Amino acid sequence: xxxxxxxxxxxxxxxxxxxxxxxxxxxxxxxxxxxxxxxxxxxxxxxxxxxxxxxxxxxxxxxxxxxxxxxxxxxxxxxxxxxxxxxxxxxxxxxxxx
Amino acid sequence: xxxxxxxxxxxxxxxxxxxxxxxxxxxxxxxxxxxxxxxxxxxxxxxxxxxxxxxxxxxxxxxxxxxxxxxxxxxxxxxxxxxxxxxxxxxxxxxxxxxxxxxxxxxxxxxxxxxxxxxxxxxxxxxxxxxxxxxxxxxxxxxxxxxxxxxxxxxxxxxxxxxxxxxxxxxxxxxxxxxxxxxxxxxxxxxxxxxxxxxxxxxxxxxxxxxxxxxxxxxxxxxxxxxxxxxxxxxxxxxxxxxxxxxxxxxxxxxxxxxxxxxxxxxxxxxxxxxxxxxxxxxxxxxxxxxxxxxxxxxxxxxxxxxxxxxxxxxxxxxxxxxxxxxxxxxxxxxxxxxxxxxxxxxxxxxxxxxxxxxxxxxxxxxxxxxxxxxxxxxxxxxxxxxxxxxxxxxxxxxxxxxxxxxxxxxxxxxxxxxxxxxxxxxxxxxxxxxxxxxxxxxxxxxxxxxxxxxxxxxxxxxxxxxxxxxxxxxxx
Numbered sequence: 314x315x316x317x318x319x320x321x322x323x324x325x326x327x328x329x330x331x332x333x334x335x336x337x338x339x340x341x342x343x344x345x346x347x348x349x350x351x352x353x354x355x356x357x358x359x360x361x362x363x364x365x366x367x368x369x370x371x372x373x374x375x376x377x378x379x380x381x382x383x384x385x386x387x388x389x390x391x392x393x394x395x396x397x398x399x400x401x402x403x404x405x406x407x408x409x410x411x
Numbered sequence: 412x413x414x415x416x417x418x419x420x421x422x423x424x425x426x427x428x429x430x431x432x433x434x435x436x437x438x439x440x441x442x443x444x445x446x447x448x449x450x451x452x453x454x455x456x457x458x459x460x461x462x463x464x465x466x467x468x469x470x471x472x473x474x475x476x477x478x479x480x481x482x483x484x485x486x487x488x489x490x491x492x493x494x495x496x497x498x499x500x501x502x503x504x505x506x507x508x509x510x511x512x513x514x515x516x517x518x519x520x521x522x523x524x525x526x527x528x529x530x531x532x533x534x535x536x537x538x539x540x541x542x543x544x545x546x547x548x549x550x551x552x553x554x555x556x557x558x559x560x561x562x563x564x565x566x567x568x569x570x571x572x573x574x575x576x577x578x579x580x581x582x583x584x585x586x587x588x589x590x591x592x593x594x595x596x597x598x599x600x601x602x603x604x605x606x607x608x609x610x611x612x613x614x615x616x617x618x619x620x621x622x623x624x625x626x627x628x629x630x631x632x633x634x635x636x637x638x639x640x641x642x643x644x645x646x647x648x649x650x651x652x653x654x655x656x657x658x659x660x661x662x663x664x665x666x667x668x669x670x671x672x673x674x675x676x677x678x679x680x681x682x683x684x685x686x687x688x689x690x691x692x693x694x695x696x697x698x699x700x701x702x703x704x705x706x707x708x709x710x711x712x713x714x715x716x717x718x719x720x721x722x723x724x725x726x727x728x729x730x731x732x733x734x735x736x737x738x739x740x741x742x743x744x745x746x747x748x749x750x751x752x753x754x755x756x757x758x759x760x761x762x763x764x765x766x767x768x769x770x771x772x773x774x775x776x777x778x779x780x781x782x783x784x785x786x787x788x789x790x791x792x793x794x795x796x797x798x799x800x801x802x803x804x805x806x807x808x809x810x811x812x813x814x815x816x817x818x819x820x821x822x823x824x825x826x827x828x829x830x831x832x833x834x835x836x837x838x839x840x841x842x843x844x845x846x847x848x849x850x851x852x853x854x855x856x857x858x859x860x861x862x863x864x865x866x867x868x869x870x871x872x873x874x875x876x877x878x879x880x881x882x883x884x885x886x887x888x
Contacts (some may be wrong), residue, residue, distance in 0.1 A: 317632065321634060322635060323632050325635075335497070335500070336497075337496040338494070338496075339494040339495075339500075340494070342483060342494075354788075356481070356606065357480060357481050357483070358480060358481060358589075358606035358607070359605075359606050360605070361480060361606075362606050362609060362610070
């Protein structure tokens with residue numbers, strides 16, 4: 314389940330980061346960018362690459378929040394019951410716990 | 412002869428849910444040959460000759476297809492596109508999506524089974540695996556053996572070939588964005604730039620991982636299209652189907668036996684259809700979302716039917732309506748022209764024509780005008796009012812071009828250019844763009860205070876094309 318969730322976070326974010334990359338850099342020339350008033354000392358390819366990973370990071374954060382909110386709070390938080398006393402169907406039962 | 416009874420065991424629901432997400436058992440697809448397999452390999456050759464070959468094609472003095480990110484120009488054969496031409500990319504994406512809808516409505520997951528890169532690279536990687544480790548049974552045996560030097564050699568060789576192919580794929584992809592001949596040269600001399608190397612390895616790693624390891628998992632869990640494809644399906648969509656009425660009850664029998672007399676259907680339950688399936692499903696369970704429509708099961712079942720002397724097509728591409736109403740091939744083909752297909756086709760055609768027309772009518776140069784941010788309006792030479800503009804002219808041809816800039820909309824409007832660009836004449840090199848500062852002047856007090864709409868016209872001197880751009884001329888109070 315953990316792998317599935319990681320995939321749900323990383324993969325759609327990757328696709329959307331690609332879309333962001335195309336949209337942003339079709340309108341913006343990386344060589345026009347400045348960093349606190351100084352021109353960036355990175356080639357265009359460098360800025361494309363760094364920006365892509367920045368976009369990916371942000372979109373992953375969004376996916377991660379969506380994933381977090383879609384998990385029930387009982388699954389996220391610590392459970393006060395010892396494992397064997399948890400009822401049937403509890404997501405924190407040892408057998409199916411993530 | 413008693414019928415073979417398959418016991419039905421109920422499983423608690425939550426256990427089933429959990430198993431959906433469990434690490435899947437490794438699938439060892441068995442090799443298959445036949446009609447659909449030939450088509451698939453044909454498509455693999457076609458798509459890969461295009462993908463690996465296109466960057467090597469020359470057009471005049473340059474690479475024919477080059478998305479030159481470093482200089483922000485896209486070259487597509489005779490076409491030079493600027494980032495401003497994003498609309499064409501959008502158009503191509505919309506057309507691709509609609510084509511996918513159309514194919515899906517007519518013939519199900521044709522794309523998935525025959526030309527999706529995931530399928531194509533998995534098939535190529537599987538072919539390498541088969542050549543080195545052997546077919547399904549040999550691979551399963553090899554995996555169950557403890558590590559011996561022979562196993563290590565086979566596995567090592569396989570991964571080496573995989574990695575080489577993956578790296579070549581990565582290099583080819585980057586070759587669409589950086590001239591591939593220079594790229595290869597610097598790759599050989601180990602002087603590849605840091606960003607290029609990064610993307611070669613990144614894409615190479617993705618290919619290696621997706622085609623070597625993740626395979627059907629990508630289709631099952633990562634592909635958005637696989638999830639909503641059934642929205643485009645109807646009862647007349649071609650899908651891989653198992654003829655339940657003909658096949659059941661399934662069961663093993665001697666080749667000479669008459670299935671009717673022993674109460675059996677045509678399915679000999681050889682499970683070959685399951686063994687060849689790249690996603691490891693049993694097509695006899697009906698249409699499943701994991702089915703990528705590759706037809707491997709249809710191919711292998713036909714060979715079995717031939718051996719048994721039965722009619723082919725126990726597993727075949729057919730439609731739900733055709734199976735339930737026993738339609739002939741002709742009736743199936745007639746149903747292709749149904750409203751859904753016609754609507755998709757019409758929209759697709761309109762878009763294709765629109766894109767082609769707009770590319771055909773595209774001006775060989777583009778112009779952007781912005782007012783100079785520093786100067787609103789000023790008096791020069793004592794009696795003239797001047798506004799400053801910055802104009803970008805983008806030459807989308809591959810020849811040196813001369814342009815004349817003129818302005819109209821106000822009485823006595825004159826262009827005073829500085830430097831080389833006398834009388835509004837500009838020269839721009841092949842596929843270059845240039846910013847020009849334009850001093851626009853009118854005699855003082857020849858216009859009311861306020862803003863006046865004016866128009867710039869850029870006339871190409873080597874062709875009859877011209878481009879007009881609107882702007883504002885400010886007269887202060």
